[in-house]
Amino acid sequence: MDPVRTSRPVVAVIGGGQLARMMHESAIALGIELRPLVEADDGATGRVVVTKAAGSPADPGAVESLVDGADVLTFEHEHIPREVLDALAERLPIEPAPDALVYAQDKIAMRERLTALGIPCPRWAVVRDEADLAAFAADVGWPVIVKTPTGGYDGHGVHIAHGARDAADWFAPGPLLAEELVPFACEAAALLARSRSGQIRSWPVALTEQEDSVCSVVTAPARALHPRTRERARAIAERIARELDVTGVLAVEMFVVGTGADERVLVNELAMRPHNTGHWTIDGSITGQFEQHLRAVLDLPLGSTDLIVPGSSAVMVNLLGSDLPDPARALGDAMRAGGPTARIHLYGKEVRPGRKLGHVTVVDPDPARALELARAAVAALRGEQQPPAAAPDPDPQEPR
Known part of the structure; x- marks a missing residue:
């Protein structure tokens, strides 16, 4: 049986931007210790939080230091390598769990799972080259939206392609997600x-x-x-x-x-x-x-x-x-x-x-x-x- 904790709850959070900063404000009111992993000391959270860890979420050592003694690990962004999370899974709860977080990290995995569940999504396809993209556009019409599966945010990693050659430089790292350009209201x-x-x-x-x-x-x-x-x-x-x-x-x-x-x-x-x-x-x-x-x-x-x-x-x-x-x-x-x-x-x-x-x-x-x-x-x-x-x-x- 785990020993009863006598100290305040400790929430470790990967990320040191404005989201962790605002989470810290709520933690103060609740008497919770928020311990962020701050990528830059002059970032939004690094300026206001005393107890913190420094480093990259891709650095297992920095993340290990972050979670030492914490009750739970959570996030303010999704850009954390899966292997880092898997190494921590036996040490403390990770919320959301890596098996859930993958659908926010990988747009292709997200589209595949939501489509399997019957959740309404734009028409989409995995495209590996210009020929795949042209074939998809033949079904849905140009222009189409092309997205890198991982790492994008606030429009980064998203491109409007009016022809197959528009995305030629995007295929080098691997397959892309192509979606119809939705005429939304x-x-x-x-x-x-x-x-x-x-x-x-x-x-x-x-x-x-x-x-x-x-x-x-x-x-x-x-x-x-x-x-x-x-x-x-x-x-x-x-x-x-x-x-x-x-x-x-x-x-x-x-x-x-x-x-x-x-x-x-x-x-x-x-x-x-x-x-x-x-x-x-x-x-x-x-x-x-x-x-x-x-x-x-x-x-x-x-x-x-x-x-x-x-x-x-x-x-x-x-x-x-x-x-x-x-x-x-x-x-x-x-x-x-x-x-x-x-x-x-x-x-x-x-x-x-x-x-x-x-x-x-x-x-x-x-x-x-x-x-x-x-x-x-x-x-x-x-x-x-x-x-x-x-x-x-x-x-x-x-x-x-």
């Missing part, structure tokens, strides 16, 4: 958490918008979708979580095809960790995705995913790059522009063009108003000059 994300013992809690399905293949705006709930579409998206995500035995947060990104009663969803991508499309939950739901992920991987009871303000909408806008050397210098302007309900999250990262530097969430009964305020705050953080979007609050000391 919009994109949605179904987010849930599943505990080790199988409890599932789903957040409202959200609408997502992309800017240069990077998530830029998320609106939850997705009231613009037909109610049956929202329910179908939620049911698909929950089935994927059960069938793949996912533990922790699962984000299922989907294409929405058609309109009204004819809407249907096609699964685009999976992420088995807290995800950009779920940042709105921090300020918009009773239990945010980062706290819920910690609960799930430690097999604690999951929290409510209801909206904090029933009937409201939560709109999250990403801060992608800035003209300022540090957007925190514009906090005053951003707060004035976004108004008193705008919640600003900055990641402490070095400014680079297009880099995710933070996000702003506004909860409001009117989603259009929430979007206006969140965008105004983000514009201020980018250093753009514009009139404030929010009306000033009356001074309580002034006569009315």
